[in-house]
């Protein structure tokens with residue numbers, strides 16, 4: 001066993017001197033970490049290389065950490081990987097928890113709300129983007145296609161219109177380049193995970209690191225260009241998007257110059273990447289599960305067809321009348337668990353968790369996967385079954401507290417409301433208008449997922465056919 005940093009520290013598996021406990025982990029580290037909790041308990045420690053992290057599993061321990069003791073665990077840890085592209089931990093997602101960060105998050109949150117984030121006024125923007133997507137689907141009918149790239153572009157345009165004040169054409173080469181860059185960046189970031197903890201491996205991964213840094217630099221450059229373009233035509237009487245609002249606020253700043261261009265650049269990278277990959281990946285899980293379960297797809301279609309019909313697209317107002325569709329979306333999120341670990345947290349001060357002592361600075365890994373795949377809560381958890389969230393007798397949605405795809409507390413996903421609106425509007429519109437199926441003779445795609453920064457389905461193909469055609 002390794003040397004615990006304090007008395008009454010969470011127990012954990014044995015670790016080797018340099019690599020620590022890495023021998024327990026394969027490419028499905030989310031599953032391996034959940035397995036260890038069965039031996040060591042909901043809160044246990046692992047030696048990640050030379051650093052000791054605490055892994056938190058199960059809804060009770062996770063709520064204690066994120067909600068009840070939310071202030072104690074709201075920091076982000078030191079990370080060599082983050083420092084490669086963001087050495088000062090700027091922006092929102094990487095930011096260390098302090099007053100300046102709180103003001104930044106508060107400002108970003110309020111401003112996005114002002115532009116309709118989480119409000120129904122956002123609805124028309126999302127629906128406009130959906131109609132472009134549906135047109136594209138109509139052109140691509142009847143032949144096997146991978147919908148991944150086009151879903152990324154479509155979802156990304158929603159956040160682009162809020163932050164940059166414009167949408168991009170699906171065939172715009174600059175836009176396509178940056179969306180692909182972002183996808184690769186997430187993917188490479190996932191493979192670099194161990195380099196954070198095993199510095200001696202870095203010299204053997206030079207090309208991977210170079211690739212990662214180039215992708216990160218391209219993303220930052222793209223966001224910086226958007227800022228420069230906005231600054232050139234800035235008009236304080238015409239604030240049309242997030243960048244304008246930020247620039248206006250910068251001008252109001254007295255002495256404390258916290259809202260800098262670099263902060264804005266990193267905030268934009270956060271919004272652009274978190275706002276694209278996550279929602280698009282959830283929709284990719286959704287379509288995959290629908291082609292694998294055509295009877296469920298038909299049931300969702302029938303419900304929408306009865307309530308909405310085929311002459312208009314579903315609206316947020318319809319949600320309350322579509323409990324089975326909603327239940328299916330919740331089950332897609334549970335099953336896909338696209339953020340199996342949230343982002344890493346860190347103890348801001350000496351504190352405790354599940355009765356154990358946790359010293360200041362300890363890195364905390366939150367396993368949202370462990371909530372969504374716990375056998376005692378979700379019988380046969382690897383089975384996709386919307387009935388878990390559907391009360392058939394009362395034709396109503398059945399909520400569960402063992403469900404936390406957006407995490408919780410101080411660092412809860414900042415785009416939760418927007419994401420929920422997008423998921424409902426995109427999913428219900430796609431199912432309402434089209435039938436999705438596997439290409440004839442195609443092998444059933446796997447539902448294991450590949451772990452990068454998010455858990456994404458392996459690429460798969462579908463055939464799209466318009467329902468009313």
Ligand code: HEM
Nearest residue numbers: 092093274275278279339342343406407411413414415419
């Ligand atoms: C289905 C879609 C989404 C899921 C499942 C999701 C999930 C998450 C999770 C698990 C976290 C980490 C929370 C933590 O560290 O405890 C997070 C953080 C974050 N998300 Fe999302 N997210 C989604 C969509 C979005 C969207 C559309 C945006 C919008 C712009 C967004 C913006 C952010 C930001 C800025 C953070 C960092 C928050 C912080 O560090 O304080 N997310 N998200």
